[in-house]
Amino acid sequence: MPIPPPTASPTTGLRALQAMWQQQHVLAALSCFHAELGNVFRINLPGFRPVMLVGPAANQYIFITAREQLLWRSESDPITHLLRQGLLVVDGEVHDVLRQAMTPAFHRRMLSRYVADMSHYSDQVMTTWPLHQPFDLLPQIRQIALLILVNAMFKTDFTPEMSRLWGAVVKTLDYISPGLWLFWPHLPRPGYRRAIQQLDHYLRQIIHLRRAQPITNNDDLLGLMIYEAKLNDELIRDQMFTMLVAGHDTSTSALAWAVYLLGQHPDIQQQIQAELDSVLGKNPPTFENLKDLSYLEQVLNETLRLYPPLHLGNRRAEVDLEFQGYHIAAGTRVCYSPYLTHRDPQHWPEPHRFDPERFAASAPSPAPYSFIPFGGGRRICLGNMFAMVEMKVILARLLQRFTLHATPAKIHLHMGVTLEPRPGVTMRLEARR
């Protein structure tokens, strides 16, 4: 007979509150629940009662075993209102057909074409950076990620729109970030319409301009959607919006954490610079030599382990389910957590320590489903290879040019759409000769 998942006792609740107070983030409370209640537990707040499933077995259950019964779409969530029929928020056959149509934009052949522009946009932004004075790199990295995404996916230069649409991008991210709507889904949310409309209008204009071109050009995502998949403008708008959100905020936060960690670990920063000097010299990376930057890749993987941008994944049980003897009623919100999985001492010794050697070729491979920064199964991040290439290029250009020096500014984890360092990553930059 399956039993309900455990919830926190008053004493566990108190310890969770203390942890949250001390560390200033909600994930500290979730870590406390995980340590005391195990891999399956229920959060019991008024109006918000999700079941958390943590660890490799739970991840495999969510990604593979119960994939058809654990659906993404939740009609009352703001992200569904925003993305409508976007790949991220549709399920079943509609999802699979759309995904198949969009996948060619992420093939190796395409990735190799994006690399030169990734370097170009990194350089364009980095040449404006001041030296020797405290400077927040987070918005700068967001600019680079936006320029790269819009250029690669829609063959459009975002430079002229950056200052006009910056506020709209930030506001739209705020609209889909966790907030009071989790407890009161029907709470009115004024103040976002204009920002969303501005982005909507911008994306529709790009579609319109492309359709007006006499040549049929398929070598980007937009071209594929228009000429190969023959999607209508509404569906194309939804996929473009999905890419704009899923494809830049994630790499922005991962890179911000990487920069923060390298500021704290100058020895590791030096080791990356030595690798860059020997593989690239002063030249921009190419798709072919990116694979030789293996230490840089180790550092990025370790950053994604400690600070996975998507720290919580969301599903909804379509029918009654049972996992490891626990009953999950139809309609329950079910979450998996890369953050908690990646900090489980059972799978990651000294889990809070930054140690890129965990990902060295000579180290044992992580157990299946214990390292899941990009999710897994048929919904694994569509842009995972794109993101690794992009992050390598940006960090390579940054550390070829500059040495990062940490400032004493204190940061805490912020659960927005992605896991962000707040208030930012303030560094002093020194030019490398």
Ligand code: HEM
């Ligand atoms: C470090 C960077 C990134 C991280 C950590 C990341 C992480 C993830 C994760 C965990 C999921 C699965 C969500 C779930 O299970 O509910 C996902 C899905 C997705 N990601 Fe990423 N992502 C990154 C970058 C990108 C980029 C650069 C793009 C596009 C250019 C992208 C596009 C997508 C899309 C379209 C989906 C939905 C896939 C589907 O449902 O079939 N992501 N991402």
